[in-house]
Amino acid sequence: MRTHTFRKVAARTVAAAVVSGGLIFGFSGLPATAAPPPAGTYTVIGDSYSAGSGGDFVGRPCLQSPYGYGDVFATANGLSFENLACHGATINQVLTQVSLIPTSTRLVSLTVGGNDVGSGQVAAACLSPSLDCQRALAEAQAQLALLPAKVKGLTKSIRAKVPRAQIVYMGYPHLFEVGNLPPQLAPLATTINATVDQLNAVLAQSAVDSGARFVSVTGYFDGHGYPSGDSWLIPPLPGLEALAFHPTAAGYANGYAAALQNTKLSPPLYAGVWR
Numbered sequence: 001m002r003t004h005t006f007r008k009v010a011a012r013t014v015a016a017a018v019v020s021g022g023l024i025f026g027f028s029g030l031p032a033t034a035a036p037p038p039a040g041t042y043t044v045i046g047d048s049y050s051a052g053s054g055g056d057f058v059g060r061p062c063l064q065s066p067y068g069y070g071d072v073f074a075t076a077n078g079l080s081f082e083n084l085a086c087h088g089a090t091i092n093q094v095l096t097q098v099s100l101i102p103t104s105t106r107l108v109s110l111t112v113g114g115n116d117v118g119s120g121q122v123a124a125a126c127l128s129p130s131l132d133c134q135r136a137l138a139e140a141q142a143q144l145a146l147l148p149a150k151v152k153g154l155t156k157s158i159r160a161k162v163p164r165a166q167i168v169y170m171g172y173p174h175l176f177e178v179g180n181l182p183p184q185l186a187p188l189a190t191t192i193n194a195t196v197d198q199l200n201a202v203l204a205q206s207a208v209d210s211g212a213r214f215v216s217v218t219g220y221f222d223g224h225g226y227p228s229g230d231s232w233l234i235p236p237l238p239g240l241e242a243l244a245f246h247p248t249a250a251g252y253a254n255g256y257a258a259a260l261q262n263t264k265l266s267p268p269l270y271a272g273v274w275r
Contacts, residue, residue: 040106042079043165044070045097045158049111049172049256050085054234054246062086063242067249069170069256070109076261077269080104087242090115091150098157101165107269108158109168109215109260113203116150117143140195144202151206159211166265167212170256171200173221175245177228215263220255 044050052068064083065071074081082105084097094112101108117140151169158167174196176189197218204214224232232251236244247255 040080041082041102041104042070042074042077042107042109043082043101043105043162044068044085044109045094045101046085046110046112046170047089047094047115048085048087048246049114050109050170051083051087052085052252053087054243055249055252057240057243065249065252067252069247069252069260072253072257073109073260076257079107079269085110088115091147091154095154095157098154098161101158101161103162105162105165107168107265108162108165109170111170111172112154113147113151113199114172116147117199144199147199147202148206148209151203152210155207155210155212167207168260168263168265169203169207169212169214170260171203171214171216171218172196173217173233173247173251173255174225175233177223177225180227213263215259217255217259220259221251224251224255 048054048063050068050070051062052065052071053063055065055067058065062085064085064087068083068085070081070083070085073079082100082102084100086093086097089097089112091112094110118136155167158165174193176193178186178189178193181189200216200218204216207214221232224230226233226235226245232248232255233245234240234243234248
């Protein structure tokens with residue numbers, strides 16, 4: 001791609017990234033000698049990253065995809081599976097998903113929080129000379145400060161519905177390979193990645209404080225952000241802007257599902273409590 005064309009596309013992708021919301025372990029199933037699948041159900045709730053948005057380009061309710069990390073993880077481990085996650089969901093909206101969790105559920109994983117901090121409003125302000133970027137950032141920080149209480153309430157609701165289930169909050173990946181961007185775009189991309197780190201830090205502490213687990217995926221996506229020769233994130237495409245910077249099928253399998261697979265659940269998947 002010619003330099004001027006790349007810069008034009010890259011500028012649009014940086015803007016779309018804000019608006020839309022390393023260690024690579026090969027992901028594989030359990031060995032053939034593993035115990036029979038447990039009877040307990042695995043349920044995914046949350047926003048678009050849990051819905052699997054971007055795993056394929058076929059429109060489904062809530063932009064769910066059969067190539068999301070939940071589907072991959074459930075298939076590899078022989079688990080009964082329910083996906084209740086929905087594109088664009090905030091924590092308050094995820095609370096409505098909790099009532100639908102099957103009572104047989106023994107593991108719940110979710111991504112949530114990205115839509116609560118108002119990244120779209122920040123993008124509009126910081127990318128337009130006529131709006132107040134600093135004020136938008138301050139408002140986003142204010143929303144970020146509210147997340148711990150919201151996460152605690154969400155965890156409490158999940159625990160009330162399925163008291164025997166393990167609860168695992170999944171983090172968000174860095175969106176950009178900053179070193180591959182033109183110099184004039186690097187500062188904004190760096191700020192976006194740093195904002196992801198801040199969000200993940202708040203989610204991690206909030207999850208632990210509420211008695212849940214947090215699993216980071218940033219290391220798995222290292223070298224696979226945008227732009228790279230092996231990107232696991234979807235760039236803006238005509239008519240599919242809502243999927244911009246969501247993981248591809250490879251990102252869900254080798255990033256999210258692999259991170260969950262490498263998490264030491266307690267009790268393990270095949271312990272008696274699952275039956």
